Structures are given as structure tokens and as C-alpha cells.
Amino acid sequence: MPRREVETSDYLSAARRFIRAAGKRVAEADEPELAELLALRDVLDDAIAEAVKGQRSRVSWAGIARATGTSRQAAFKRWGHLEAVAS
Template identity: 45%
Template sequence: MTAGRAAKRSKRAKRPVETSDFDAFARRILRAYARRVAAGDVEALASMVTLSTEVDAMVRLAVAGLRAKPYSYSWDEIARRLGTTRQAAQQRYGDKSDRHALDSRLLEAGLGVSVATLAQVFADHFPGSPMPSRCPGCGYPYPDGVLECPTNATVRPLLARRRGEDQVAVARLSPVQFADLLKPKPRTTRATVRQSARLAPDPNRPALPLFHLHGEDPTR
């Protein structure tokens, strides 16, 4: 190739490639890979499985870039795109300084955490009654207006959504823990909880049945 042709080629504008084009190309490659393995190449199955680890590592790099300057996306913005909670996104893709308050069992398992682990972690970090000033599982000091530690704020929606996958593990929760898992978390302060606990119950009002989650008044 002459120097003139090389110079002319270097001046040509590169065709921009949209991110969606990369996405479509990657999906085509994965489908082709799956077809090749499915065509009898059993030895390649193990290598194919390791791709999930590679993809996870690349997502971490992408999230780190989005979090850094000049973009500086918040964890809320990233979580909305991932369809998860801020705590779950931070746990999965944040660095150690972001995730220091979360239970190590969650950090080790990541998105592959089992329902049994979720149930055990939820029980270990459950505050109980009367409401303590710190989480019994991790020692997290509950600030005013917060009724659970970062670990249980992460575990609660995951366990509530996946509880049907392992009913034996979920059955190990106490009745109080199970009822608390399913009901919406009240937006009240710790002081309000303590004040409510000191109020004497009305002897003329029948007790609500166990697992009563809908708030109907049984006297009606």
C-alpha cells in the first residue's frame, strides 16, 4: 500500500457504532455459541458457563464508569435501570466502602444468593420487639426514621419475592418475622415504635389473628 493511500484511509471518518448495535451483536454471538455447544460439543459447556462471570465483571466496570466523573450517576439512577433497589445495586456492584454495612453472606453470594441464606440473614438482623437502638445482627445504629439495617433493607424485597422457591427455609422464620416480612414497612421513627409499645392494649378489642396482613377490623 502506498503512503498516499494510507494517508487517505486514515482521514476517513469512522462509522459510529451505537451501543444498541453492540448489544445486538453480542446477543447474536451468544446464540451462535449456544447452538455450537448444543450440537454435541459437551466439553465446551463448562467454558460457556464461565461467561456469566465475565459478564458480571464487565457490568462492574460499566457501573464504576457511570459512577465516576464526569457522569457521576447516583445509585438510585443505576438501580432504576437495573430494576432493583438501591441497596441491592450498591451491594452487587459497589466497592467495599459502599458495601461495608451489608452482611458478608450477601456479599459472598451476590445475585446467586439462596432463599435459605436470605431467610437466615433476615432472621439474624431482625430487630424484634421492643425495638432496640442497634441491629442485633450487625450493630448498625438505627437513625431516627429508620427501622431496619441496610442488610435487611436489601434482603426484605428479595426474600418476599422469592419466598415460594424454598418454603422449608422460610418456615424457619418465627411467626412474627414472617408477618413482618410480608407487610409494608411503616414510615415511622424508632421513638414512635417505643411509645406505641408502652401503650396498654384495649381489653375489649379482640386480638388480630396471626399473619393478619390486611388491616381489616375484626369487630366490623
């Protein structure tokens, strides 16, 4: 069976729904599950950093700023260190 290609926006929409559902499940769970949900914040931050790092090869800081709803300066302040790591 051929693999179905999933568009990135569809993939992200599914991830968003999954995370929202996780919050509802954790609301009915115990403290360890809350800690696990909070740990997803670090995973998400790492994923965003990886995405910014990858996009910087073809997108300006102004473009990153537009996508993140910040100024160019704020985007660079938040993720600019990734360029030094990539070199």
C-alpha cells in the first residue's frame, strides 16, 4: 500500500487536537500525568528551535518574525544563538 503524504498544516492540526485532548485527559488524572504534560513544553520548544534553525537557510529574520508574531529583533534574540551552533 502506498504511503499517504500528509500536508504539514494537516499534521500540525492533528498535533494541536492531540495536545488539547491530552489536557482534557490530564484534568481527570493524577499529578504525575500533569508533570508529563508540562514536559511537553520542553519538547515543543525544541521542535520550534529545530524548525527555526531549518528555515533560516531560506527565510530571513523578518520572515521568522512574521511567522512567530514578533519583531525581527525579538525573533533574533530568541533564536539567533542557533546560527552560531549550526556553524
